[in-house]
Amino acid sequence: MSSKEILTLQFGHYANFIGTHWWNIQELGFDYHSTQPSEIDHEVLFREGLNPKGQITFTPRLLLVDLKGSLKTLPEEGDLYGTNSAPSPSSVNWDENKVEFQEKQCEPKNDFQKDLNNANIEAIVVQNKQYNLEKNVQVWSDYLYSRFHPRTVNIVNEFKHCNEENPFESYTLGTSLWKSDFFNDEFTDKIRNYIEECDQLQGFHVLTDCTNGFSGLSSACLEHVRDEFDRKSVLVLPVIPSYFPDNDFKTPAEQVHSIMSDSARVINMLLSFNSYREHSNLFVPLCVSQDGWRQPGIPKQFYHTEYQYKLPYHSSAILAAALETITLKYRLKNSHFNLPDICADLSAHGRQIAAGSLCFPFSFNEDASFIDCLDQWEGPLYTSITPRVSIGNKRLMQHLVLRGVPESRLKRAGDKAGKQKDMAAYKCNTIREMLEFYLSCSTYATASNVTTMEKGVTVKNPFPDLFDKSIGINGNVTATQRLENTGVESIPVLAGVHSGNEIGEMIESLYDEARKLKIARFHQFAVERDEYEESLNDLLFLRDNYEDTYLV
Amino acid sequence: MAISLLNPKAEVARAAQALAVNISAAKGIQEVMKTNLGPKGTMKMLVSGAGDIKITKDGNVLLHEMQIQHPTASLIARASTAQDDMTGDGTTSTVLLIGELLKQADIYIAEGLHPRLLTEGFDKAKGKALEVLEKIRIPIEINKECLLDVCRTSLRTKVHHKLADVLTEVCVEAILAVKPENNKPVDLHMIELMQMQHKTETDTSLVKGLVLDHGSRHPDMPKRLENCYILTCNVSLEYEKSEVNSGFFYKTAEERDKMVLAEREFIDQRVKKVLELKRKVCTGTNKTFVVINQKGIDPISLDQLAKEGIIALRRAKRRNMERLALACGGVAMNSFDDLTESCLGYAGVVYEHVLGENKFTFVENCKNPQSVTILMKGPNKHSLQQIKDAIRDGLRAINNAIEDKAVIPGAGAFEIAANKELLEWKDSVKGKTRLGVIAYAEALLVVPKTLAVNSGFDVQETIVKLQEESRTNPEPIGLDLTSGEAVNPKDAGIFDNYVVKKQIINSCSVIASNLLLVDEIMRAGMVSLKG
């Protein structure tokens, strides 16, 4: 049977930061040498193609959108289908004395990019070298390892990246941008071209900024997708950066600007959440900070991990690891789940928002058995990565994926088991069974479904080294410190999606913030008061679906 | 603000300063765009920091590529792109004319003339210029010859003249093919533009019929069929589970297989209906069968259709469904419940063309040749884009001519004529407003002047020559760009669109006036440009 394809759409710069890590993780995890077939069915998210040189290509089945000036060194069409000969005026079919050549200075590449392009440097070297990408990454293409199909990158010419004069800051700017010829014709054609290639499309992943104009652009696109491909499932992942530079104001004027921006972001979320509700099957808002709005708030802590929350390069890496893990549910070769199944499980009773969770890395001692690990675990297994949601342990529907814990580490064999034998969990014969058992004991009226996979998440370069020295090369906690200059190669990760009434509180909080705002003061939205009230009401309806008046 | 309230002189100074800024910005953007004008203008090759290439000499395209920071310049740029939205042409002329109006005004303002008087003069002159335009306008019969001239004039300002001539033929043919008999407006959407990127082939041709950007997805389907029935439909032939398979309620493998079978059966029934109709209409004849579906077709359904010798395409573009029905006849079906022969369309031939990973399907020799496709081939994206931009301009030029039922002699002829008439007429204008009329008349000459410069001729000499000729010769007088001599554009087949010129005249003096009355504008707040 052929694979069940998914088309990924990425809207906005932060979404693309996450997406870049996600594709990198996947491609760096490709094992060309192993005799064992991969557990993951890579054809779900990737496509095979043929370039003009007759070479087979394997590229993300992806369309991404960003603003003009956000690509730096990346040519729009990429280099895989290489038609880009060196530009020269003589190639122009016009009177040669009447050709004006205007070449912008070539954007300098960082060391990582240089090494990637250098055929003489072995991959292994690139994986272990210290590139200090923390300093060198300005845009996502600065650490892009994947190579894209020429149709993947789409640039909005109407708005410039980081432009204060004419910022792409409102939902409304996004929805009207969708009406332009480019999106109406070319972009929708590209979607269709991808879908036409698919034999058994499951649906769409839509990874999108929800705090700026991309909230509107993705909403309008979703409406189109719903219209054209009505029976396919759509999972929307609205993302919120953990830091906005305007929040670090110095002058009173900057403070005013920052306050206005925070408000605009709230309005964008309100308006887009309503369209996501209407046009998607499930959506999971993500942010590594606590609050999301009005400001992102305190960054979340993860075991043995230190990250700079102000760097999108860092925070996006964490979210990418979560997405890579949780989507395995329907990307494993032996999985009988589809995207529609997951969406349906988690969105019952009109509860279309779910919360994401992450345990990163899954803290696991090098020499321990899984059974002991769970036995000695303190506190919750995972942290919510959806703002303003603390995932409880009552009346939940939840899907979890644990990867990077091999079955061989489940428990010790009978004769060496010792005290393990006394534990009720000892009867479990797989990691999945044991984790489900653990969850059933630690929750009430909750349905948990666990999927597992042996291989962990690849965190080699250009993934940032976020781990403290007690995390070994294989991602487990070791007694001996990891040596300077050796990076962690892969880590075990637990991630999940959860539906429960805690999410109602999150909606309530967004509602409360949005209600305080006088929409008429925000010209960039061109939204009438009535319309705004209606949006607020729609959000309340959604909140009501989370009232705990019935039993699961 | 507080200071200026106390000191009215500061306000005046501020206005004067703002005016100076506006004039210099207008000059700046004019300077950049000047070299583009006309068939001898400069082609620009823009290369981004990442190596992306853009080749163009079209004003509108360049304005979109330029990083315009200055608010005045961007105001002019917006006026100019509005010009393009409305008429598809004349953006360069718009920028030049606004710039020149401000330059001329600057001279008088420096001598102490109040901008208000100038703008009144501009307004009067505009009215007169429109009269001249009506006089010089040449009514046309809509025939091929005439449309070729208009289109050629436009395209030769965009691409090399050899290519321009090929594209001209293609564009005119295309429009004539889709043009309704009864003088109804042409729907340019009926002309599909299709790009094929190919290393060595570079030609553009007109396909009478449709070219779809996809092909069959089954190895055994025929690559070419003749004498084809065409079934266009919007019916899913793809197995999709209707019931979700919850992670919480396990089903056994058998249970799951059973469900799949039952639902598969449903799709098979649909395919069967198609097969039945195909057998009914084709058996015993030399007719063949093609299915073009807007929805999906899964491998099992494809297999069943392939076994019957059918070409089946999935995920066709919505707009193509309409075009197919128009071109081939038949009805686009939303269900297969009442499938009969009368639902089917017809095409003489359907064949597939493979190019690397891309497939194309040609549907030709249709019943009604009312749908056509312009097929562009080129070695890379930027050259294809340049051709596409040019074709769009060409099609709009033809369409404008059809709607105007008239053209204007080009090569600066209108500007020379209007300049002459305005200067004759100026004495009837009372007071200092007259100076505005003179400034306007002078500004119009920027078009022939720039055409002369771009062809390497001396400006003064050329203009004098043209003006002298125009004084004695009642025919329109333009500039021959190869000889530098006066020429009758009618004889040379150089024609511009009436609506384009009219729009330029209408908008330029308004924008220029707004920029001159900057102090009043500053008080009134933002002016809206479009509309």
Ligand SMILES: Nc1ncnc2c1ncn2[C@@H]1O[C@H](COP(=O)(O)OP(=O)(O)OP(=O)(O)O)[C@@H](O)[C@H]1O
């Ligand atoms: N063969 C020709 N000889 C002389 N003048 C010509 C010829 N062809 C076109 N022109 C003149 O060139 C001018 C148009 O040039 P061009 O198309 O480059 O600029 P535009 O129409 O103002 O702006 P855009 O960049 O939007 O097309 C018109 O004045 C036209 O009459």
Ligand SMILES: [Mg+2]
């Ligand atoms: Mg033109």
